[in-house]
Amino acid sequence: AGAAEPPPKLVLDLERLTQLPTDKGGPLQRYAATIQSQRGDYNGKVLSIRQDDLRTLAVIYDLSPSVLTEQLIGWGVLDADARRAVQAEES
Ligand code: C2E
Ligand code: C2E
Numbered sequence: 001a002g003a004a005e006p007p008p009k010l011v012l013d014l015e016r017l018t019q020l021p022t023d024k025g026g027p028l029q030r031y032a033a034t035i036q037s038q039r040g041d042y043n044g045k046v047l048s049i050r051q052d053d054l055r056t057l058a059v060i061y062d063l064s065p066s067v068l069t070e071q072l073i074g075w076g077v078l079d080a081d082a083r084r085a086v087q088a089e090e091s
């Protein structure tokens with residue numbers, strides 16, 4: 001990617017998120033529901049979240065942001081592009 005390109009967004013797949021078992025997806029499901037409620041944004045199939053929110057979620061899951069990102073990509077909740085968003089953040 002060129003230097004002038006903005007970092008990719010973190011976009012949650014909400015349909016995939018609802019399919020996750022609660023023991024894995026529960027904290028993220030509650031977090032996303034809170035953001036939807038604060039924005040009044042209930043109709044989307046996806047939800048764009050803040051870089052800051054991924055850091056908060058990493059604390060909740062007791063993982064580093066990059067390891068959590070890999071986890072979420074593995075679950076199909078984030079797409080592989082999210083990797084670059086987190087790298088941009090940590091570099
Ligand atoms: P706030 O942080 O004071 O933001 C007020 C309004 O500024 C937001 O209203 C939105 O219209 C706009 N805004 C702020 N940051 C962005 C941004 O990065 N992109 C865009 N497009 N607009 C932005 P909104 O959406 O109704 O949200 C109301 C409040 O809900 C926010 O107040 C914030 O406290 C909370 N909130 C909403 N979305 C998020 C989120 O993704 N993460 C977190 N941590 N809080 C959020
Ligand atoms: P994009 O960011 O690539 O988003 C593509 C589509 O994904 C959006 O089409 C919308 O249907 C969905 N989407 C992405 N994030 C969210 C979300 O947090 N909630 C919901 N409900 N849907 C989401 P849409 O709305 O027609 O927007 C088309 C393009 O317009 C966006 O492409 C983006 O480039 C721009 N755009 C729309 N809203 C905002 C915004 O709040 N901030 C900025 N900077 N651009 C926006």
Ligand code: C2E
Nearest residue numbers: 006008009010035038039040041047048049050051052053
């Ligand atoms: P976006 O709207 O395209 O914004 C991209 C980046 O521009 C944001 O990354 C943030 O760094 C900055 N930005 C945009 N608007 C504001 C603002 O009002 N206040 C501040 N302090 N910064 C702003 P970030 O934070 O990682 O957010 C990523 C995406 O998450 C945003 O893309 C937007 O789609 C969504 N988002 C974040 N916060 C809110 C919010 O409060 N309301 C809504 N509706 N969407 C939000």
